[in-house]
Amino acid sequence: MEPRRPPRTVSDPKVRQVGFVTPAAAPPARTVSDTAAMPAAGASQELPLSGSSLSPVMIPPPRHDGLSARVTALLPVPIAATALRLDNLQIRVGSYNQSEVLLGTPPMTSPSSRIEDAVSEFSDDVSASSLYGRTEPDKVGTAFPGRSGDLMPAKSVVAGGSIGSHTPENPPTASLVVKALPGITEKKRGMLEKQHDEAAAPKPLKEKTTKAERRALQEAQRAAKSAAKEGGGADPTNTKKDKVVKPTPQKKDVPEVAASSGKKVDRPLEKERKKEVLPLRMQFDDKHKVEKVKQRAIVNQREAKSRVEFFQRLPQYVHGTQLQELEAKFFQLDAVHPSVYKVGLHHLSGKITGGNARCIAMLLAFKEAIKDYSTPPEKALVRDLNAKISGFVSFLIECRPLSISMGNAIKFLKNRIAKLPLSMSELDAKASIQSDIDRFINQKIIIADKVIVRHAFAKIRDGDVLLTYGLSSVVEMILVYAHEHKKKFRIVIVDSRPKHEGQILLRRLVAKGLNCTYTHINAISYIMHEVTRVFLGAASVLSNGTVYSRVGTACVAMVAKAYRVPVLICCEAYKFHERVQLDSICFNELGDPDAILKVPTHVESYLYGCMDNDNLQLLNLNYDATPSDYVSMIITDYGMVSCNQLLIYCSVF
């Protein structure tokens, strides 16, 4: 089983990478690299590329996975005949079915119905077919119990199936997909519904179920629930469910049924996951939760003026009002230490930006706060201090959503505090935490950067033309270091509106006597001809190799890939995160929407006056996700790794 499932299956549904797909070449290319095989479509293109880039940058050879390669080769490109696909599918589904039954997932319905579904899906749209048509047993399997291609049930079922066998990052993936694309899934669901109806025409269904039928359904569900409680999702319940569902394949029932069967099976897992995921993704379009948070919040957050519907669940950008209100309440905030307050304001006003700088500032502020801390009587330092830190953190979140690096640092700090022995005196405990913080900053950030600089330095040769995007502290250090060590190279700084962070880098580098070219991201494809290496910073590297970084990075990386220029991501290991993210929509940070309106050369924006128009919604994203395919290598403090090996690092650190 393992060999057939390449570790990166997770990153597969890249169909949704909005905006970074070169229409002609991209889809086959992705299929190729995803399955880590070299089948028909993209092979001829792909091979020389990786071959050529191998020599300078030591790209690890793509995993040739005989078995899966053959299977995918068999797998037709979406245009091929349906019958063949069905066969393939059926075979594979069958073969995996067993294992999944063993694992206690809901077993499949009868093969015929499955195939019907498959037909409907494949005929539905190419993207979906390419999604499910790959060697992804779990996906194939899970897509079916949902039966209408609805992803909602698929999510929970995946969770169920993944208890034992799957790599641990699988369930979050599925849930991310679901959360990410409410619009798409809904649309697709609708389409599929139609298709399904057509495909399953002989079935005796019609729109309206009778009252009795609904009643029966309800009871069946109840029975299923109770049975599931007893038997932990045994087969009979599921078959019963299926029986019930069959006559009424309506949108409404399906998710409920599937969810109920899935939920019962893996309560604990679900819970665990919730605990892990929730704090990161508060759904800001969920009215109740928003209300709840508002009650807790220090300042009442105003509704952002024009919200882009797709991103409503993210914390909206409220700088304009937030800053004033926070400032006005300066003296009211008892619980927040002044130094933390200051850092929060700096984050909010954009005075401190960048993952490392923000993280260091936060840690130093925490250190100050811990220095001034004294345990209240009748309380344990461990608990009280942790609560206190939590208060600081929620304040910081209110100022600006935490970066992943900060999240990791907080996790580290809280862990250290929690592990303090109770017998330790307060002074010692405080000293120990403070030295821990110092050590974290030193080892994980400062020394890590130095190590990265050394590693990256080895990749710079005389005569190179290095391209960088935006402003990354590590990349800047690399460039300066290389310059100091008499490397002869030229730098292309690519920048973008509205922040123009590259200008700061440009100014610093030019001041140090480096030879620079400055351009904007719209010119990236013209300048890329000359470039021999691309160095990029990252806000985080996720465990599927996706690089989460300043918006625009994905574009640069993609163009670099198209021009066969190696892309090197420089990222400290403390920024790694075990999360999996497939696109930049499911999680992102919204910037100031008005910032994109301001064009520096014009006193007044062309859109001035349009801002109050309801038809205009402004979207300023801060980050994007670069798929691992565009990344040749990640340079971390533990050495240079390819995206494929990243998973190991993530789990180790």
Next chain:
Amino acid sequence: MTRMDFEVVVLAGGASSNLSPLVSQELPKALLPVANRPVLSYVLELLEGSNLKDLIVVVEGEDAAQLVGGWISGAYADRLHVEVAAVPEGVGTAGALRSISSYLTANDVLIVSGDLVTDVPPGAIAATHRRHGAVVTTLLCSSPVSGPSDSGTSGGKEKAKKPVRHNIIGLDPTRQYLLHMATGAEVEKDIRLQKRILQAVGQMEIRADLMDAHLYAFKRTVLQDILDQKDKFQSIRQDILPYLIRTQLSSEVSRNGLVSSESGSNKSAVQDDLRWLSQHREIAPSTFQDSQPLSLKSQRDDQRSHKCCVYIANESKYCARLNSIQAFSDINRDVIGEASHLSGYSFSAQNNIIHPSAELGSKTTVGPQCMLAEGSKLGDKCSVKRSVIGRHCRIGSNVKIVNSVVMNHVTIDDGCSIQGSVICSNVQLQERVVLKDCQVGAGYIVTSGSEHKSESLARK
């Protein structure tokens, strides 16, 4: 620990010559009633509302200090923790600070003038100060549109004497930094600007519609250094602030500030951090880095510059200083008028405040935006418009009071007409007195039938 590492000093002043004959030995400026409350109470309540309860109030003159202290301990006994410090008269604001500066320990000091009537949250200034790491942050508010609105006479005599005074304030384009400041008296015909500062910012915005509200946040170390070193400095506004603004690009002061804030066991590591941070801290393009020509120089000078910041109060906020008689009437009018939320009273349906114990004769009308305090009696056929009348006043019949302030225990006999005037406590106005734009000092007796216009009447 002090709240948010801020200490608050209220400079309550003493007997101000500007405000004679209103202020006297018995009534220091801090206790001048605004809508029947001492003006100092507005500041104290503003601070209390911001959760600042440990205050130092500095008063000029021993007697005045005793009066103020007595009033505070009576009014705010268990609400605030106030220390009243007396300084000799005539030392100026800087001198007053100098005498108490050794008591200050917190990182930053918030200095509030005691005659400020505002609803701008002091936290906003403090937070701006912190955010920028500034040496001084000052509150600017739009200058009041002075002059009584409908009394017809454009100001009193003092106004006629002096030409219109403008405060000239220079700001950077982002309106965060204070680059130049000159008050009306200093502005003759031309302003001198420092070339370096102008070069550094590239563009300076000169504003004449803003005024310094005398609410400052200072970095303590810097303030103390200046007070120690420059012992000639008299006033914050005229000496210390201009000095800081002038030297913001070539500063000696921020040096020691930096050093003193640095601490830690692991010295080298900490310094490494700080150096590293300072490299990346100012990523957001601040004005001083933005300008191309100066970029190199400013980086070198980075260590040697300090920031003077401003917080510009929102237009909707009320902000005024009681520093002239004109301001006194204006503030009295505003506090029961447009800025009525400041007064702390609840208004009646007629938009005025009449204490239940006040007695009104028949056919007496009290218009909107008026205030009638406890125990006052009005005779028949009186008319009160836009005026404040204090406690236990006895007012006869047929009296007209428009746009005026009448303090406590005033006796006004029948047939008087008072317009745009200020009448202090214990004054007696005999029958048929006509006052227009006058100030009557405490205890004065205006003989019957006399008419005064734009005069200042006080006991010799």
